[in-house]
Amino acid sequence: HERLAAFLETLPAGFRYAVEVRNKSWVTPELLDLLRERRVALCLLDLAYMPHPADLADDLDLVTADFVYARLIGDRKKLDALTDSFDRVVLDQRPRLARWADLLNGLSDAVDEIFTYANNHYAGHGPATAAELRALVEGKEPPGKPPKVPDTGELPF
Numbered sequence: 001h002e003r004l005a006a007f008l009e010t011l012p013a014g015f016r017y018a019v020e021v022r023n024k025s026w027v028t029p030e031l032l033d034l035l036r037e038r039r040v041a042l043c044l045l046d047l048a049y050m051p052h053p054a055d056l057a058d059d060l061d062l063v064t065a066d067f068v069y070a071r072l073i074g075d076r077k078k079l080d081a082l083t084d085s086f087d088r089v090v091l092d093q094r095p096r097l098a099r100w101a102d103l104l105n106g107l108s109d110a111v112d113e114i115f116t117y118a119n120n121h122y123a124g125h126g127p128a129t130a131a132e133l134r135a136l137v138e139g140k141e142p143p144g145k146p147p148k149v150p151d152t153g154e155l156p157f
Contacts, residue, residue, distance in 0.1 A: 001034050008038050018043045018069035024050055027060070035064035044068060044103075046096065046122065048075035054099045057106070068107050068114040072100070072129060074122030083124055090124035094132070094142070101136035 004019070011017055019035060020043035021027055027042070035042055042064050044053040053070070056062060074093075083090045104114055118129035132142040 001030055004031075005034055005038075008034075008040060016065065016067060017041070018065075020045060020071070022047065022050065027051075027056060029060065032060060032062070032064055039065045041065035041067055041069045044070040046070075046072045046074065046100070048078070052096065052099060054103045057103060063107060063110045066112045068104070068111050068116075070100070070104070070114070070116040072116070072118040072122040072133070074119055076121045079121045079124060086120035086125055088125050089128045089132075089144070091122075093123040093129065097129070097133050097136055097142075100133055104137055 018041040042062055118126040120126045123129045135142040
């Protein structure tokens, strides 16, 4: 944490920052306190080998700044095995997106803004994923129907 603290001290004033952590053992109360002291957001991410942020929120206060920054990254290997074109949703992520919607709605009172970005490797088409999440956050029926994906007996992640 000392190296991160020293780095954060060098950042120019007048901007908002987020730190993306891709090692689940690093998401600790100590890290969150460090980020909170400097008003730096913890990037909430949905990545194959990281716990879903909703699971982290069961034990940790994930709000460390006046905004939330979230990235729906997905599983590149899994999506690349399903498609080589990112023109439509090919992996039904609706259950995960529903968890995101609940989490984001729960965090909305604690922050001024929420920024959420969806990668094409999350479900196959980033814009459609973003539209689906927005509808779920707003309590509306998501556009379109979830795609039919062959049942391989595996979970999406």
